[in-house]
Amino acid sequence: MKVKVLFFASLREQLGTAGEEIELPAGVATVAALRGHLARRGGPWEGALAEKKNVRAAVNQDMAKPGAPIRAGDEIAFFPPVTGG
Amino acid sequence: MKISVQREDFDLSLETRNLSKSEGVGAVASFVGIVRDVRMTLEHYPGMTENALRKIAEDAAARWKVMDCTVIHRHGELAPHDQIVLVAVASAHRADAFAACEFIMDYLKTQAPFWKKEHRADGAAWVEAKASDDAAAGRWEPPARKAS
Numbered sequence: 055m056k057v058k059v060l061f062f063a064s065l066r067e068q069l070g071t072a073g074e075e076i077e078l079p080a081g082v083a084t085v086a087a088l089r090g091h092l093a094r095r096g097g098p099w100e101g102a103l104a105e106k107k108n109v110r111a112a113v114n115q116d117m118a119k120p121g122a123p124i125r126a127g128d129e130i131a132f133f134p135p136v137t138g139g
Numbered sequence: 140m141k142i143s144v145q146r147e148d149f150d151l152s153l154e155t156r157n158l159s160k161s162e163g164v165g166a167v168a169s170f171v172g173i174v175r176d177v178r179m180t181l182e183h184y185p186g187m188t189e190n191a192l193r194k195i196a197e198d199a200a201a202r203w204k205v206m207d208c209t210v211i212h213r214h215g216e217l218a219p220h221d222q223i224v225l226v227a228v229a230s231a232h233r234a235d236a237f238a239a240c241e242f243i244m245d246y247l248k249t250q251a252p253f254w255k256k257e258h259r260a261d262g263a264a265w266v267e268a269k270a271s272d273d274a275a276a277g278r279w280e281p282p283a284r285k286a287s
Contacts, residue, residue, distance in 0.1 A: 063182050063254035064265040108268075115187035117250065131184060131252075135268030138181070138212060138253025139172055139224055139244060 055126035059088070062133035065109065068102040073131075078124075085111045086120035088130060108135055140200075141209040142192045144183055149211045149225050158229040161206040168236035169227035170244050174217045177257045179266075181214040181223070184252040188212070195246040199228070202242065203235040210243060212253065242279055249276040 060073035082091045089111070093103040103109060111118050112131045124130055141157075143149075155167045192210045199205055211225040226243045230236040255266040 060184075062184055062252065063256070112184070112187055112252070115184070115190055117191075131187070133184070133252060134254065134265065136249065136252050137255045137266040137268050138183070138251050139248040139272075 057088075057124060057126065058129045059092070060129065060131040062131065064134050065102055065132055068098050070098065083123060084120065085113065085118050085122045085124060085130065088124060089120070089132065092132075103132070109133070110135055140193070140196055140207060141211075142189055142196065143211045144185075144188050144192070144214060145211065146213060146215040148213070148222060151222075151225060151227075154209050154211070154225060154227055158207050158209060158227055161229050163231055164206055164229045165231045166233040166236040167227055167229045168233065168240040169225065170240055171222055172224040172244075174219050174221045174223055176219050177259055178216070178218050179258060180216055180256045182254045182256070183212075183214045188252050191251045192247065195243055195250060198246070199239040199242050203239040204230050204232075205235065205239050206230055208239065208243070210247070212247070212251070214253070245272075245276045245279060248272040 056075060056077050058073065058075055061069050061071060066072050082088055089103050093100050109132055113122050113124060114129050151169060151171055155169055158167050192212065196208050196210055205228055207229045209225065209227045213223055217223060226240050228236045228239040249272050256263055257266055
């Protein structure tokens with residue numbers, strides 16, 4: 055299935071991209087699985103998305119936990135903890 | 140309810156005057172956040188940021204008697220002494236207005252997708268999230284949800 059992935063702030067800079075459309079292999083069906091899938095690209099991906107890194111996620115513009123399901127056409131965003139206000 | 144994420148500055152007295160027009164209003168409590176001492180760039184997530192601010196304001200309105208409220212958050216380049224954020228809440232009495240205003244600010248700090256990058260003499264760096272902000276939002280738990 056195809057999904058849209060977005061990256062913000064320090065994550066966007068580390069990865070050198072604001073996002074992409076990506077075709078996911080079967081079995082990548084949660085936020086955590088997608089994060090692992092991207093981290094396995096190695097290089098900056100592994101460093102920025104490693105499990106020990108404090109990375110938050112949103113699915114279709116709502117904060118999402120690692121176990122949240124993802125479906126075809128979803129917009130999934132990864133970003134560091136927020137610092138507004 | 141007015142929610143705005145904008146580059147432009149805002150006018151506190153204009154915003155509070157607009158809120159004081161609500162029927163039966165007896166109090167408007169407001170908070171303005173100011174850039175302390177360093178130039179910064181504020182990034183956000185267009186669409187999600189507005190939705191998150193609206194959800195926080197609606198949660199506040201479900202917990203306290205809120206007649207109207209305004210949340211304005213700026214993005215882009217900001218300099219020391221610039222205004223960053225405004226939260227203003229209109230209610231019949233001060234207790235609801237104060238509490239709702241503080242609640243909205245506390246949740247905005249931990250739930251609204253904004254990121255600050257500071258530009259100092261020795262380079263630029265993203266601001267790290269503070270544990271004290273999570274603690275401030277945590278004291279309001281459990282968050283109330285409007286019965287649907």
